[in-house]
Amino acid sequence: MNVLHDTSKASATLDRLLELVVLLGEDMTQSLAREGLTTSRAHVLWVLHHEGPATQRVLADALRVTPRNITGLVDGLVATGFVTRERHPTDRRATLVSLTERAAASMGQMHSSHRELAELLFGDMPARRFSAFATGLDHVTDRMREGLRAAQAGR
């Protein structure tokens, strides 16, 4: 009886977590659309922002996606002015993809949105509740990582 009770509470909490996943996803999609981006294209910008100019091969590995797919994403980002393709200085097979000024501006905008969202979600939370939530979140994220790793190993 004790176990059953816990199980149903855990299930209900997972439901709410999944609802939050959906809401966060919608919010992110909308914010990116306002900047003229999709999640996949933003992911490319994110990698370039952190790694600096990169070859398409590097991007393909970072996004865990086929090189062909990167060709398409970079095509789109070039067409909309977020990145440029340049010759690689030493390897003539490769191209270097770099962020433009427009992309830098968008990244700044995204940072602001991120801070605003953090403020919206946690800004009025009592400090004690906030840190309890953060602790639980760490726990849950760790379990999820382990679970995925196990699933990937067993396949």
Added chain:
Amino acid sequence: MNVLHDTSKASATLDRLLELVVLLGEDMTQSLAREGLTTSRAHVLWVLHHEGPATQRVLADALRVTPRNITGLVDGLVATGFVTRERHPTDRRATLVSLTERAAASMGQMHSSHRELAELLFGDMPARRFSAFATGLDHVTDRMREGLRAAQAGR
């Protein structure tokens, strides 16, 4: 100084929350793929499971997607044996979409996966920490709902 400190902690916590979003999304995509489903098609099954047999119009409204899109999703689900199209008893323009046995089996499987995931994420959590997390999650979800509603109103 106090404010700045809080802001950076809030940002870091949002980062971890977004990481969890990504992990949960991957897990869900993989589970569904194992059943031969995509998230969109599973969403259709979910609605049919809760509402019973429905017209494509009803499905389009439920998923907030165009009728044309539903045609494609139902085509795929029919081809893979998850649903059937039948004549509507009274309105000859409409079709009724119903779950098959295979879909019922998959829904059962998904329920099991859901319970297992809840157990993985929360099963070894001390009761007090679990309920603190659940409380924080409620808070965060409420703020997110409000934020999205405001964003939609202001557009």
Added chain:
DNA sequence: TATTGTTATACTCTATAACTATA
């Protein structure tokens, strides 16, 4: 011989617009 990125082909999800059959 191996690697980088492309063309060719195909599938899924999504949208708008025009059209058919029915209400």
Added chain:
DNA sequence: TATAGTTATAGAGTATAACAATA
């Protein structure tokens, strides 16, 4: 005249396979 669902067309993300240029 309005509604249900289709065909036609298009764009984005994804994949595999074959191929060119270069290492």
